Amino acid sequence: MKYTEDHEWLRVEGDLVVVGITEHAATQLGDVVFVELPETETMVASGDEVVVIESVKAASDILAPVDGEIVEVNAKLVDAPGLVNDDPLGAAWFFKIKVDDLSVLDQFMDEDEYNDLIA
């Protein structure tokens, strides 16, 4: 698992990168009440705002961590946004992105580095 400075986690699944937010981010957001997902088959560039998450108090964006194509989104989050708080590292993944070369993930932090960041 890799981590971004924006508190996303990235997990490789076959030739896809699965993206979610860390437990730290979920705790900071508070109770999530709404998730707006991107369309599949969309090409995105690193830094694009692709998901909107709203907690009781505020809306925040999740950015595409890498360039690629969104090939799958987690539609469960639309009806059960609370999953983001209950299981941020598991059931509450947001989207899967297809990249040209998985080595693009090498630039991101590993778990120890991420834990240092939020310590």
Added chain:
Amino acid sequence: MADPKLKRLGLHDLHVALGGKMVPFAGYEMPVQYPAGVMKEHLHTRTAAGLFDVSHMGQVILRPKTDMASLALAFEAMMPVDVLGLAQGRQRYGLFTNDAGGVLDDLMFANRGDHFFVVVNAACKDADVAHMRASLAEAATVEYIENRALLALQGPHAGDVLARLIPETAALRFMDVARPVWNGTELWISRSGYTGEDGFEISLPETAAETFAKALLDHPEVMPIGLGARDSLRLEAGLCLYGHDLDEATTPVEAALTWAIQKSRRTGDRAGGFPGADRILSELANGPKRLRVGLKPEGRASMREGTELFTEAGEKVGTVTSGGFGPSVEAPVAMGYVDASNAAVGTSLLGEVRGKRLAVTVCDLPFHPTRYKR
């Protein structure tokens, strides 16, 4: 590091001990939420009882220089509200207005026999005290109360819990005030609050506040509640937040607060005579150009403060002033100002959220029925 410019509440250490997440608000470090989180705190207040620390608000005593009637008339000259007719032991909602009819602040005031007790908003309190000292120079001494905390106990079990500590509070009705003694300390209590629920606001010396707060929190029904849930509760109750839903450019009529302007100030001997009376009385008679309304977004996306509102034809007709998710309504809720021609309940509008225009319907307030103990 804490910002040294921020003031600390008398109960600061208790909030921290309870796990409160402290944030800057109106010049104070305030708990925005506790470990349970905004959603649970909100729902707990609706089903049991929530304890709020609102000590940042301004507490003021007005003592008459001659007699209460003269003071009442002078206080009336500051707002479109019946002060003279407020019975002893009762509290009322008031609004300071300016010459343009806009609202300088909203407040609560109580007739306690030989003086008035006034509670004003934190961000306005210095200006309010100066305004009262200037306007009431002949009629009153204006005493700003330091060193008293203000707590709110709100929710359907608030009455039971408080009556266990202070039995005589059971007899209070909505907007009654009393000064019972608890453990040798005089409490200033009103049956009122800011959540739409039955409940109380309790002023007490800071030195007794922690003991009293803990005595309330010892009851299993009572949970500490932060600013986050306070805001979502008041929004569901359709109540205005000064600086957001109310400001110096907004009249009480536009704000749909005409219920706060008693008949005695509209017609007869004591009609008018308050700042902005021309405009306010004219809007009462002819209707305002724009009006505060409830707004029910149709989807799941919240329409927050600043969301612009359009007709289906694309004409901009208003703006959201408060909006978010309503945990008891289980849907997004908002309120804002729209042109009077689009203010009828049932009007379909569009709110622009992140570049998309989403359907929203004008609706009645409150979103959640109030349960005051009348």
